[in-house]
Amino acid sequence: MPTTPPPARPAPPGSAISVRDLRKSYGRNEVLRGVTFDVAPSEVLCVLGPSGSGKSTMLKCLNLLETPTAGSVVVGGVTLTDPGVDIDAARTRIGMVFQHFNLFGHLSALDNVTLALRHVKKVSKAEAEEIGHSQLKRLGLGHVARHRPANLSGGQQQRVAIARSLAMRPEVMLFDEATSALDPELVKEVLAVMRELAGSGMTMVVVTHEIGFAREAADRVIFMDEGLIAEDGDARELLDHPPGTRFREFLAQVL
Amino acid sequence: MGRPYAASADGTRVNGETKIGAAVHDFFHTFFDWSEIAGALPSLLGEGLRNTLLIAVLAIIFGLVCGMLLAVLLLSRRRLVRLPARIYVDVFRGLPAIVTVSLIGLGLPAAGIRPFGRSPLGYAVVAVGLISAAYCAEIFRAGIQAVPAGQMQAGRSLGMSYLKTMRLVIVPQGVRNVLPALTGQFIVDVKESSLVYLLGLSVGQRELYFIAQERQAASYNASALVAAGLCYLVITIPLTYFVNWLDRRMREGRPARAGAEEPLPEPALAEG
Numbered sequence: 109m110p111t112t113p114p115p116a117r118p119a120p121p122g123s124a125i126s127v128r129d130l131r132k133s134y135g136r137n138e139v140l141r142g143v144t145f146d147v148a149p150s151e152v153l154c155v156l157g158p159s160g161s162g163k164s165t166m167l168k169c170l171n172l173l174e175t176p177t178a179g180s181v182v183v184g185g186v187t188l189t190d191p192g193v194d195i196d197a198a199r200t201r202i203g204m205v206f207q208h209f210n211l212f213g214h215l216s217a218l219d220n221v222t223l224a225l226r227h228v229k230k231v232s233k234a235e236a237e238e239i240g241h242s243q244l245k246r247l248g249l250g251h252v253a254r255h256r257p258a259n260l261s262g263g264q265q266q267r268v269a270i271a272r273s274l275a276m277r278p279e280v281m282l283f284d285e286a287t288s289a290l291d292p293e294l295v296k297e298v299l300a301v302m303r304e305l306a307g308s309g310m311t312m313v314v315v316t317h318e319i320g321f322a323r324e325a326a327d328r329v330i331f332m333d334e335g336l337i338a339e340d341g342d343a344r345e346l347l348d349h350p351p352g353t354r355f356r357e358f359l360a361q362v363l
Numbered sequence: 364m365g366r367p368y369a370a371s372a373d374g375t376r377v378n379g380e381t382k383i384g385a386a387v388h389d390f391f392h393t394f395f396d397w398s399e400i401a402g403a404l405p406s407l408l409g410e411g412l413r414n415t416l417l418i419a420v421l422a423i424i425f426g427l428v429c430g431m432l433l434a435v436l437l438l439s440r441r442r443l444v445r446l447p448a449r450i451y452v453d454v455f456r457g458l459p460a461i462v463t464v465s466l467i468g469l470g471l472p473a474a475g476i477r478p479f480g481r482s483p484l485g486y487a488v489v490a491v492g493l494i495s496a497a498y499c500a501e502i503f504r505a506g507i508q509a510v511p512a513g514q515m516q517a518g519r520s521l522g523m524s525y526l527k528t529m530r531l532v533i534v535p536q537g538v539r540n541v542l543p544a545l546t547g548q549f550i551v552d553v554k555e556s557s558l559v560y561l562l563g564l565s566v567g568q569r570e571l572y573f574i575a576q577e578r579q580a581a582s583y584n585a586s587a588l589v590a591a592g593l594c595y596l597v598i599t600i601p602l603t604y605f606v607n608w609l610d611r612r613m614r615e616g617r618p619a620r621a622g623a624e625e626p627l628p629e630p631a632l633a634e635g
């Protein structure tokens with residue numbers, strides 16, 4: 109059982125993400141109680157933990173979809189928790205993939221991918237569609253570019269959502285249980301995309317219950333419990349020789 | 364006193380068919396007198412329909428635009444932004460339309476505020492539009508709130524601002540949610556355009572109800588009112604079907620659905 113947060117050590121130079129003593133409360137409920145970690149460029153970090161341990165809240169603090177109560181978040185050298193920061197500009201460099209895809213329901217797959225390109229990056233329509241098509245093709249979705257999300261399978265929808273994020277050329281990708289809402293037979297196609305992305309050198313923070321994915325694709329694993337990081341270490345080592353009892357219990361449950 | 368129906372029932376029995384025949388004739392003569400209707404039609408269709416549509420269409424547009432702005436204010440996280448919008452909506456939904464139309468159409472000119480000169484039509488558009496805006500605001504607010512929170516999160520995570528996400532993602536889907544509910548409001552606007560009669564209309568400005576009511580007063584025959592009623596139905600009933608059609612089209616999107624059933628291709632990335 110963790111009792112104290114790790115002491116705030118200085119961030120290693122050149123970290124892609126650097127989180128210091130991150131805290132988040134909803135009213136009196138302190139959901140994050142001092143979370144500190146770093147992610148190196150091209151590192152793939154898997155975040156494990158029981159339901160309610162604060163994984164989603166932590167991930168949303170990394171692009172400030174949730175405003176931390178205290179602590180600092182630095183992504184790509186920009187301190188997001190600084191008051192004057194241009195958060196919209198910072199978010200274009202941080203892709204996020206959601207459990208329920210959150211595709212824009214009124215737009216085709218292609219328009220989902222090009223919307224932010226056109227309206228945030230101010231790319232011309234023709235150029236945005238070129239980027240969109242190549243991004244969709246890359247994820248095996250070339251033939252569904254004109255389809256609405258409602259007419260796509262869950263796996264296709266999640267891949268469109270990944271394409272939508274990648275089209276912005278982010279430096280970092282955040283995944284919040286990207287496969288939890290999918291039928292088992294569709295999980296594979298999304299994990300394949302994520303594995304490939306990990307191999308391509310993308311910096312990734314992946315909240316997941318897929319221990320297999322963590323073992324194969326992750327460099328590092330952190331285990332969250334009750335708003336704190338209980339374990340933090342090399343993925344294989346940690347998963348093959350789980351140190352704490354809570355972590356062992358957790359692994360026994362999800363495996 | 365006491366048995367008002369008994370007498371006529373007895374009378375009917377005594378006098379038989381002639382009395383019934385006379386009553387039926389009177390009834391049809393009062394409501395469906397062909398020469399009355401034919402006499403009213405030229406000005407109803409020429410002048411009346413045009414002015415009714417003019418007031419209604421402009422009021423609907425006014426209501427939609429102001430209603431959407433109000434809805435965005437109603438959804439603000441800041442109380443000071445929400446509050447004025449809230450008060451506006453409560454006031455204009457709470458007043459009888461006839462009071463609002465009088466206040467604006469009779470009150471404003473009396474106070475020396477005459478943006479539309481002496482034409483009552485402009486005041487009617489504003490009054491009906493202001494009322495419509497209050498109702499539209501509540502309809503839009505409900506529709507926007509029904510859009511899942513994940514849509515806003517997705518928009519923001521891509522770097523779009525709150526207002527940009529509202530405009531490009533939330534509002535378009537919110538509006539789709541409430542198209543059928545808006546139809547009801549459009550119909551109300553068409554009907555409330557008739558309240559302009561309160562402001563007094565000269566020839567050329569008259570709308571359906573005013574024309575019909577003038578003729579009724581002159582001839583003591585309601586047939587022109589029936590004709591005007593039919594004109595309202597000719598506007599409101601097709602309107603309902605038009606919006607339903609629009610609703611279906613938006614829901615289904617463009618007809619490209621064939622590929623939905625195609626087998627899933629292997630993700631290209633997996634091969635790399």
Ligand SMILES: Nc1ncnc2c1ncn2[C@@H]1O[C@H](COP(=O)(O)OP(=O)(O)OP(=O)(O)O)[C@@H](O)[C@H]1O
Binds near residue numbers: 134160162164165166
């Ligand atoms: N917007 C919110 N308001 C209040 N409480 C919240 C809010 N979001 C999350 N919480 C609470 O914070 C705690 C952590 O939630 P969080 O979603 O981060 O957990 P999680 O680890 O992602 O769990 P899961 O595996 O079920 O997704 C929970 O107790 C939850 O009830």
Ligand SMILES: [Mg+2]
Binds near residue numbers: 163
């Ligand atoms: Mg979660």
